[in-house]
Amino acid sequence: MSRVAVLSVLCVLVVAAAVVTAQNTATTAVQQQPQTPGILERVLTEYVYPLRDYDWRNALRNIIGSVMNYLAPATKEPKAGGGGGAFTAQERARVLVRRALVQAVQYAESFMA
Numbered sequence: 001m002s003r004v005a006v007l008s009v010l011c012v013l014v015v016a017a018a019v020v021t022a023q024n025t026a027t028t029a030v031q032q033q034p035q036t037p038g039i040l041e042r043v044l045t046e047y048v049y050p051l052r053d054y055d056w057r058n059a060l061r062n063i064i065g066s067v068m069n070y071l072a073p074a075t076k077e078p079k080a081g082g083g084g085g086a087f088t089a090q091e092r093a094r095v096l097v098r099r100a101l102v103q104a105v106q107y108a109e110s111f112m113a
Helices: 002-032 039-052 056-071 089-112
Strands: none
16 A cells, blocks of 8 residues: 555656646746737838838839830831821820820829929
8 A cells, every 4th residue: 555655646746747847838938939020010011111211203203204205205107108187096096195194294293393
């Protein structure tokens, strides 16, 4: 009987030591984890805040200038059809788009000035 009692006391002590060690490990593991930022904070720091530093005015002017140069190049190409006073549908569309872009540029520049 005494051997069974000693073995049971030893088992209880081993289990108690294991429980205490597990609790200490769990609390230190929780304390040692660094705080990770949330999704919103991560999106703001990686994507939104860098957009503040971007030169939007210059980028918009470059885009509009490229479109204007594309629609109205410095040199005119000769007509393939041999002349005539009537506009073709493509030429009318080009004129309408050019007018719309000129108005858009003036509108955008009124806010940038």
